[in-house]
Amino acid sequence: LLLPMSTSTRTSTLSSLPLVSTVNPLALGFESKLIAGPYAVELWLEYIASTDEVIQKLTEATQTSKKNLPQNLKNLSELKTNKYVLYERAVRLLPGSYKIWYQYLTDLLNEYKSIEAQGGGLFYSRSVPSDPSTITVSYNYIISAFERALIRMSKMPRIWEMYLKFVSGHKTKITDSRRAFDKALQSLPATQHSKIWPLYINFALNCSVPETAIRVQRRHITFSPASKEEFANYLASHNRWSEAASLISSCVDSDDFVSPLGTTQHELWMKLCGICSKHPTETKKSVDFDAVIRAALDKSSKRYTDKFSEIAGVLWCKLAEYYARSGDFDRARNVYEEGIVHAERVKDFSVVFDSYSRFEENTLTAKIAVQEEGEDDDTDDDDDDKEKNDNLPEALKELLEGGGKEGNDIELSLARAEYLVQRRPLLLNAVLLRQNPHNVGEWHNRADMYMKMEGDAGGVQMASQALEEGCKAVDSAKAVNGFPSSLWIALAKLYEESGALEDARGVFARVCTDRCYSFKHIEDLAECYCAWVEMELRQEDFDGAMNAAREGVATPADYSMSGQQRAGGNKMKGGRHQSGLYRNVKLWNLYLDLEESLGSFDTAKAAYLKCMELGVATSQIVLNFADFLTEAKYFEEAFAAYEKGLALFYFPQPQAKPIWAAYLEKFHARYGGTKVERSRDLYERCLEKCPPEMAAEFFMPYAKLEEEFGLAKRALAVYERNAVTVPEEEKLQAYMLYIAKTQSFYGATKARPIYEAGIAACNDADAAKLCLQYSDLEKSLGEMDRARASLKYGAQLCDPSRDPVYWTKWHDFEVSYGNEETFRDMLRIKRSVQAAFSTVNYNADQGTLDSSNMTEAEAMAMIGREEGFDDEANAANRMSGFVASSAGGGAGGNDKKRKADMVTGGNAIENLERQAQKIKETIDAGQEEEGGGGDEDIDLDDL
Secondary structure, eight states: OOSOOOSTTHHHHHHTOHIIIIIOTTHHHHHHHHHHOTTOHHHHHHHHHHHHHHHHHHHHHHHHOOTTHHHHHHHHHHHHHHHHHHHHHHHHHOTTOHHHHHHHHHHHHHHHHHHHHHTOOSSOSTTSOSSTHHHHHHHHHHHHHHHHHHHHOTTOHHHHHHHHHHHHTOTTOHHHHHHHHHHHHHHSOGGGGGGTHHHHHHHHHHSSOHHHHHHHHHHHHHHOGGGHHHHHHHHHHTTOHHHHHHHHHHHHHOTTOOOTTOOOHHHHHHHHHHHHHHOHHHHTTTOOHHHHHHHHHOTTSTTOOGGGGGSHHHHHHHHHHHHHHHTOHHHHHHHHHHHHHHOOSHHHHHHHHHHHHHHHHHHHHHHHHHHHHHHHHHTTTHHHHHHHHTTSOHHHHHHHHTTHHHHHHHHHHHHHHHHHHHHHHHHHHHHHHHHOTTBHHHHHHHHHHHHHSOGGGSSHHHHHHHHHHHHHHOOTTTOBSSOHHHHHHHHHHHHHHTTOHHHHHHHHIIIIISOOSOOSSHHHHHHHHHHHHHHHHHTTOHHHHHHHHHHHHOOOTTOOOOHHHHTTOOOOOOOOTTGGGGGOHHHHHHHHHHHHHHSOHHHHHHHHHHHHHTTOOOHHHHHHHHHHHHHTTOHHHHHHHHHHHHHHSOTTSTTHHHHHHHHHHHHHHHHTTTTHHHHHHHHHHHHHSOOHHHHHHHHHHHHHHHHHHSOHHHHHHHHHHHHHHSOGGGHHHHHHHHHHHHHHHHOSGGGHHHHHHHHHHSOHHHHHHHHHHHHHHHHHTTOHHHHHHHHHHHHTTOOTTTOHHHHHHHHHHHHHHOOHHHHHHHHHHHHHHHHHHSOEEEEETTEEEEETTOOHHHHHHHHHHHHTOOHHHHHHTSOTTOOOOOTTTTTTSOOOOOOOOOOOSSOHHHHHHHHHHHHHHHHHHHHHHTTOOOOOOOOTTTO
16 A cells, blocks of 8 residues: 555556545546656645545535445545555655645644544544544654654755644643754754744743743844843743843843834833842842943943933932842932932932932831830840949940930931931022023022021031132023122122121132133123122221222223213223223212212312213213212312213213203302303203203293393293294193293283294194184183184184084184174084084085095085185185194194185185185085985074
8 A cells, every 4th residue: 555556466456455446436547647657746646635525525425414324434434544545655755745745744733633622533443442542642643744754854944833833732742842943943044943933932931831931032032132121021020030130231231122012212221220129139140230320320421322311310219229128228328319419400309309208218217116126125124234234334324325226326317317308408409500500599599508507517618618619610601590790799798797808808809800700791890899899888998999999990001092082982992801891880980989988079070080081971970070069169160060071962862951951050050140141052052952852941941041131032032932842742832831921021912923823833733722712812802803713713623523612612702792693604614614524425516426534625625616716715715814724634634734824804704704604505505415404593592
């Protein structure tokens, strides 16, 4: 059955095989072909395939029909046996055929799975008993088949995979499986090991021997370093902390390591810190945790990255926990202190400080618990020890009575905890200063904290050291939250308050005289000089204060003055670095005050002149200089000082106003009416370039001067200039004052031209008010027609809906002094003015024209054109001495007024009445076309 048949015995041999001839009808044909070509692989495969087809048909027959069931089962068993005999014949003739071996082994494995499922043997023959031991027989048979196949197929990874999966599937065969995996790795090239290692690792993890799994994975990481993390996790799960920490440390050290589990670098660090800090004894020999953490936090180290700055506080806490669990508590405290000192963020500081506080609290609690247990144990021995303690030294007695070593340790731990809490604000301040050493305000806070602390930890010495550090650390160009000068001033004041006056002077000498610090702004250096002067004044060292002030305002040695500076300019030529100090206004004010208080008249005067010569003086300094000279009775020199000030500050500069005001006031107070011409010259100089908004303040005293010492004509001329010069919003008050002065000097009749000029100059609202006053004036003089004409003119400036007061007064005037005709004229004018101020809808002959939102001037012009009035006729109908309404006035238009057009003749009133009548008729006609009513009858009695 196993060997190829010869030609001479073909017929007799085939006839003697009942399995071939009776069950598989195609067997004889295949056997005949095999005799001719026994080494044809495809022929053997076809022969086996035909046998499989017959087996499949018999299997279906046994499942669907019970007819001939015993015979079918017998034939099925014989065919399966014959199939494996065919496989054996084929592999003996063709031992190097991959196809035959692969199909053979696949069928064996499938048959084995079915045998395991059914609990039977591999071959359905009587020689194999149907008991559980047949599975072992089948296992050994398959193993033998694989081993025979691998003799020729040792480089085929697929065969090895089938073999290894089969062997590793039996958990009781651990040694056989391990040896099979080792043989596979030895036989296959390294490029194909990636197909074997996953099976090997899976087998190792599922076996019941952890040491085997560890050894296998240890070999695997040499082939695949990316599996270190998985191996470390496995070691950690089996409490192999030392090797696990070593593997994770190698992972975080490698820049090329990429976690296959998706673990980030931060998570790896946290895992390493967690293992080392919780198991310091086990990991001490494999990982130098202290060196690893310090290398991660050292910015100069290659291991350092920016990500470590975000977890710096956590790393310090883990290192401290590492030493604390190791029992080295002093080293743990040192690490906590180092972490607090090196923390650069408030978050890291909070993490380290909170952990440090819990550490001290737990230490104190543990010591108290130990002491309580010791007291319970020693209660019985106290009486015996008391007699013995009487003979001991006093110091030892106090130690024992105070609780012995445990009691002292508790007090020490308590003191440490209190001291830590006490230092928290100072430590937090140090963190903020490490973030930004140029924060001036935090340096001041640090000094204040030291001053509030008692003992060696605080006081003047520590505060002064903090300020000295701040002065050295702060860069003037980068300073925030304060001025750098405040640090130097605070340091000097601290020395002064502590009694070290020479040290305070030394601080000011360093920063002011020696210029050991470069300020960005010259104002900071000036502040230091001012503080120096004020300190000397507090110490009543007036000479020292004067010398410091003079040093501050002294001009540089290489300073030269240009012509513009002599004239009061502000340009500087030459000078060393920070030479602009001599132009600081605050320092000059202080120096001038010292000269006035402590110096002589000549030195003070020279100081003021020098200040004005350098162009440093302000308007207040000029006024102070003049007052100083006035108090010394040097009046003409005071006036000369005013003149120098006016050369520095002239109109339109606002600083010129107080100087001129004081100058004129002092001159008038000094000379009064004795030098009127000189006073006039001063006022004329002042008003020549004085801005209009400031002119009124100088016109009033000028006019009073003329009233008191000059002529009324000159005074009225000044009032007139005032009314013409001042801004438009002040013209009404200016003209009212001008009118009042004119009436007081020349009578009411002389005020008429002023009223007319004021009405022409003021805006519509103010002009209407002047019209009312003008009407009151004429009414008081008995000129009712002129009063009525004034009211009529002012009426065109007032909208009845917005200014009812004006129309009420005209109404009262007509009721009191008019008749029915004048009253009707008033109503007609009111109606026409109201129409002019409102929106006009006018229907033209050619069509309807909607002139919405028309101005007053446009509406009046439209009505005039329709009535046949031209501009010359309107000009002729104006009253004498009055001007027409401004374009768009009163109703939102501009307030520009036309010049008054003087009209002569006695028919002005009649012309105005005819114009008003025509306007009324035009409006009535428009209302009739729109469906409105006609004219209304007006009766004075009804009103």
